[in-house]
Amino acid sequence: xxxxxxxxxxxxxxxxxxxxxxxxxxxxxxxxxxxxxxxxxxxxxxxxxxxxxxxxxxxxxxxxxxxxxxxxxxxxxxxxxxxxxxxxxxxxxxxxxxxxxxxxxxxxxxxxxxxxxxxxxxxxxxxxxxxxxxxxxxxxxxxxxxxxxxxxxxxxxxxxxxxxxxxxxxxxxxxxxxxxxxxxxxxxxxxx
Numbered sequence: 001x002x003x004x005x006x007x008x009x010x011x012x013x014x015x016x017x018x019x020x021x022x023x024x025x026x027x028x029x030x031x032x033x034x035x036x037x038x039x040x041x042x043x044x045x046x047x048x049x050x051x052x053x054x055x056x057x058x059x060x061x062x063x064x065x066x067x068x069x070x071x072x073x074x075x076x077x078x079x080x081x082x083x084x085x086x087x088x089x090x091x092x093x094x095x096x097x098x099x100x101x102x103x104x105x106x107x108x109x110x111x112x113x114x115x116x117x118x119x120x121x122x123x124x125x126x127x128x129x130x131x132x133x134x135x136x137x138x139x140x141x142x143x144x145x146x147x148x149x150x151x152x153x154x155x156x157x158x159x160x161x162x163x164x165x166x167x168x169x170x171x172x173x174x175x176x177x178x179x180x181x182x183x184x185x186x187x188x189x190x191x192x
Contacts, residue, residue, distance in 0.1 A: 082121050083118065083119055085121065086119035086120070086121055087119055096157075096158070097158075099154055100154060100155045100158060101117075103149070103152050103154050104127070104149065104155070107145060107148045107149060108145065109131075109141040109144065111132040111134065111138065112129060112130070112131040112132075112138075112141060112142070112145065113129055113130060113131075114127060114128065114129040115128045115130060116128040116129075123183050124159075124160075124183060124184050124185045124186040125159070125183075125184040125186065126165075126181065126182070126184075127181070127182040127183075127184065128179070128180070128181050129179070129180055129182075130177050130178065130179045130180070131177070131180070132176070133169065133175070133176025133177060133178055138178045139178070142164065142167070142180050143164075146162050146164060146182065149162055149184075150162055157187075158186060158187060159184045159185065159186060159187065160187045161185045162182060162183070162184045162185075163182070163183045163185070164180060164182060165181040165182065165183045166179075166180065166181045167180045167181075168180075
């Protein structure tokens with residue numbers, strides 16, 4: 001069929017193709033409304049999820065210092081248990097170790113004192129102490145203490161080696177103090 005439009009150019013209605021007229025159909029509006037509804041339905045759970053995540057992040061931030069404290073306490077507990085195990089092993093021959101500690105006391109030179117005795121499973125007996133600064137004589141005293149401990153049969157029977165792990169000088173007001181750490185590696189089992 002042939003259509004002839006005799007109206008002048010200015011008064012003619014432009015005919016739109018079916019694709020151009022698609023936005024006027026109710027089906028398109030239904031599809032657009034369905035898509036908007038779908039976006040709304042998906043947006044609500046996503047918003048709720050984000051709020052839950054934010055709340056959990058706030059809880060995590062509040063618990064982080066507490067977790068650090070718990071971790072620190074657990075580490076401290078592990079160290080105490082390790083020392084307890086070492087001392088339980090020493091307990092079997094308690095009288096020998098009391099004799100060895102007495103040897104340490106008897107061989108300690110004047111001007112030297114101990115600040116800590118600890119049993120470490122990896123390093124052995126760790127002795128920390130200090131000496132009054134005497135212009136270098138304190139270093140000789142610490143070295144002599146190590147040599148006398150090595151030479152003493154009562155003490156050296158349980159010790160494989162004695163090492164000066166660290167020495168450092170410190171000033172306490174007008175008094176010079178030399179702080180030292182001795183590591184006594186134990187032979188096989190304690191008390192052997």
